Amino acid sequence: MTKWRKGLAAVASLATVVTVLPAANVSAASAGSGNLTFKGVITMDAGAYTPSPPPPKGQQGFGIQYVATKVLAKEFEKLHPGITIQFVTSPSGQSITPWLLAKADGGQAPDITPQNVLSLSSYPSGIFTNLKPYLQQPDPYLGGKKWSTEFQPNITAQYVSPDGGQYVVNGDYVGVAMYYNKDVFKKAGITATPKTWSQMMTDLAKIKAIGDVPMEWDVAGGYNGEMRNLGWLPRIFYSNFFASQFNQLRYTKQAQISQEDYVIAIKKGVIGTPNPRWKAMWPIIQTLAKYWQPNVEANDNNGVAPFQAFLTGNVGIWLDGSYSAPTIIQQNPSFQWGTFKIPLLTKQTSKYATNTFYPGLGGPFGGGFNYSVSTPRADSSMTPAKMKAVINWLQFLSTPAHDSFIVNESAGFVPTVIGATPLPDMKDLYRQTQASTNFIDGGMDLTQNEEDAIYRAYQSWIGGQMSLASFEATCEQQMVAAADQLISQNHWNLSQWGIR
Amino acid sequence: MMERMLQSRKTRKLSRHSPVAYGLIAPSFILMLTFSYFPVIVAIVYSFTTWDGFNPPQYSGLTNYQQVLSDPIFWLSMWHLLLWGLFKLFVDLAVPLVTASLIFHLRSLRAQYVYRVLFVVPMVVPGVVLLMIWSFLYDPNLGVINSLIHHFGFTSLTPDWLGDPNLALVALMLVGLPFVVPFNLLIFYAGLQHVSESVFEAATLDGCSALSRFFKIEFPLLLGQTKLLMILTVIGLLQNVMGPLVLTNGGPGYATYMPALMMYFDAFQNNQMSLGLAIAMIIFVMVLVLTWVQNKFIRPSEEFVN
Structure with a gap:
């Protein structure tokens, strides 16, 4: 724990350093960024990684200020002129389920929402997009390799839903x-x-x-x-x-x-x-x-x-x-x-x-980087062109450098995308993510x-x-x-x- | 004859202005129909279907109602509701009524004003915040209540307020102590202000004690307000989701399960929106029946009221 504590105490300074990193990473990652025809707003409830509002005057330095997703959104918008990433949040202090269900019923669900894969059964079918076909497609930020190759197979295996689909992509643990x-x-x-x-x-x-x-x-x-x-x-x-x-x-x-x-x-x-x-x-x-x-x-x-x-x-x-x-x-x-x-x-x-x-x-279930994409029925703005842009944005977020950038800012999670780098003192936990996690739950959930x-x-x-x-x-x-x-x-x- | 003439003149005036009047009312009326009545009608219809809240519903007749009414958990939650209801009706009406009367009879108008403000200020605290505060008050390790019990040396008597199935419902009922519900207080106070001053003067001249004045004059004359508040209290209790949800989640086990909480869980957690709607309809019918009963049997006196 001493190791952990030292590492976590250094988070503030690391965060400052890491904040400067993405520009370089982005330019490396975006050698190819895909051609998107969609122009407009992509809405995302980034959950635990929602950019923090600026702290009130005199309270700077209190609590973790999340900036990574905001920084990456700006970079993405530069890569794809005409697209804006807008972060939305569910009402604070309550479960996201009723809010999202009401939104989805009216066809107004955000394009991307955070979902614990274990809680998906509390939603009706048809709200979330099966990402499996998209995971088999080339990821422009990976030089054309399949998007699925970015994710650890032992974690992906845990994300298969009863119907055989995959509705959540994971980037932390x-x-x-x-x-x-x-x-x-x-x-x-x-x-x-x-x-x-x-x-x-x-x-x-x-x-x-x-x-x-x-x-x-x-x-x-x-x-x-x-x-x-x-x-x-x-x-x-x-x-x-x-x-x-x-x-x-x-x-x-x-x-x-x-x-x-x-x-x-x-x-x-x-x-x-x-x-x-x-x-x-x-x-x-x-x-x-x-x-x-x-x-x-x-x-x-x-x-x-x-x-x-x-x-x-x-x-x-x-x-x-x-x-x-x-x-x-x-x-x-x-x-x-x-x-x-x-x-x-x-x-x-x-x-x-x-x-x-x-x-x-x-x-991976309790992490913050667990994102689902709404279906066109739940989100009437979701055209095929927009879906392509939303997937592209998720692919952009899940590159090893960006996953590390987002997740390490929290200091409590480790990134899981292959090639991502955890904080130096979270390496033990990182090794766990790669270990064989043959778990048995007991059939009660x-x-x-x-x-x-x-x-x-x-x-x-x-x-x-x-x-x-x-x-x-x-x-x-x-x-x-x-x-x-x-x-x-x-x-x-x-x-x-x-x-x- | 004169009265009839006046009435007929009024009717003519109204009909002359009616297109404008109806036009002015129309937007509000349409909005009310759309946002207040339409959802209720949809809820009634969908309660006879199998619906998950998103996909197309399928007609299923009375299945949801049969399922709810044959569920022992529903009847357990109704029992909890009855216990809580009786307690709440008594304290939420009696305490504000007595408090309103005490404040009303204070000689100093400034003192009346100060007390009114003091009792009403808690109204501005959001309900969830209040519940969170109570949650910390009840905490057996850190809470104020058990700390006080410890302080007075009764360490072995520190209860597990929300974790003990035998105590959790009582703990929920006690939330809001000392039960001076600000809204109820204001309604009773306003009622007392409308009682003719001559009534109080006559009572004083007759040597009426404060206690008999309260029971023989004030309480009967405030029956109208009592009736209104009874209805509102019952409605509030039947719709009470937040308290059990935040403090106990209906537990431990089903110790604090309530019909409205069951509705919430079915609708938003268990993917059974139509089942939740059926519970909502049962609650709706209960509210209607209780309101009718109260209207039928509680007839306040209009006499001696300004």
Whole structure:
């Protein structure tokens, strides 16, 4: 973490340097920039990378000022006279979904919006353009190579939707780490960060014994109440428990376990309550939950409360994304802090543990560079000529130099485009993006309905209102219902796996 | 005879001016039809379809209504609504009414003005901000409420306000304490200003105590305002999405689930807009019925009012 901190503290100076870089990069990248006939405005909700408004007088230097997308927009406009990039934002403080849905209904959706690929199921079909055909086309900024060659195959594999399309292009990656308070660890007599899950449980008990909160985290993590961050736990456990069965679970032989694979596994009883390996996670979570903050089941204003609690200095461990590191640095807490990797699950914790470390907790989904393009139905201004220009703009943004420029400005994410350069002290996280991220989620986030119902059942179970057996029964019922829904929606013929 | 003549003259005058009058009203009327009534009609029609909010709807009859009415979660949310409604109706009407009466009878007009302003100022704070503040007040680690409980030495009694399924709904109900709803206060205060001064003078001469003056004179004469505020409170509660959404997201589990929240989730999270519309229609019918009941059974006195 010391490395991270040093690196992140240097972000301000780096940002200044990097701000000067794009001009050179652009001229290199734009040797060919494609011939566009479209003239007019491209609207983009750049999400996390929306250019910051100028800070009020006297408040310069407070917070990160995002300028990269604005700088690149100016360069793009120079390359393509007659095209203007206009940044728009959804109303602050609320989910983008209702806003975008209302816009799309009126044919007024922005041309480009930020989308978490895991949340696409909360939108009706037909709002976003399938980018797969465009990814197969030449990218003028890559000297005519296919646009798809810019993206890491292991990440692209995770972006395949149930219908086989790809609706989001990704350019960054977010890590998840255990932030810890070194002073609390010292006070509790913990001399080294835990390497295994059982060591962590011992440490949490020690922290509890001295009267501090052992662990804080934002379990709800959103306005819509999806499992979101709770979903991190199944990923840690099942990626380990099912590691040796990864290839068997790839029924459809795609690079990653697809939603269709999950559906098959659920229908066959491999994923779900019929399998004791799947059930083994929940009692471990129940034990872990005893160490979480008291209001862990409450909605928590998108993670603000756990973060503030960590800053009080009375919390041992805080589980959160890499995006939070710059904010901690900014807050300059009075205690020493660091991070450690998610501890390894071993046989000491469960007989199903396979000693397989899954490095990729976090991933591309929670990043900011995840962009979708609206269809002509959702965005009546989207003519074929404009679509070409919009794709060209995305291709421009996703060159290695530009991806680095945009993403490094955040200091909490790493760029994922092949050839992009992370900040010097984010290289560990960058290596994760390239590692084999064979993750297994556990089949609990196939649809929003399913995810929401399981999350609420989980809350009732942890809160003592529901037995473990009832909770598991709810999970099974919801997973099977979601599987049936996906089979019906996508007209999958799964008879070769004995599923009708 | 005289009255009839006047009436007939009025009618003639109106009909002479009617093209102009209608012309002047027309833009507002068209806008109202377009933006207020048309969406409602569309919502009614689409509630009988299967619609995801974007793609063409398909007629499905009463399926959505059957699905909603047979869903135990809907009835659980209705139970929560009933509990919350009873509580809210009482406190949101009683507290402002008493407060308005206390302010109204202050001798100093300046003091009346100051108190009115003090109670009404919170109105300018946006609702979401207020909810965020309450969220921090309730935080078991950092919140003011539990800090006070700690301070007075009752450490073992610090509740998990929003995280405990048995307490979360109560915690939501308590948002807004001390319940001096500014709008309600102003309406009651305005009502009191319209009560004839002679009524209060007569009460004083008869030796009426403040308590009996409140129950026997003020409250009956403010029934009109009470009725209006009852209707508005019920409508507000039935449409209450923001509170549970921001503070608890309807949880833990379904502990604070409300019909309007269910409508929101179905429409904007679960891709089932028509199901959300069916819930909206059920809420709409409930508002209509409750309004009719109130209009039918609460008949305020017009006597002694200026």
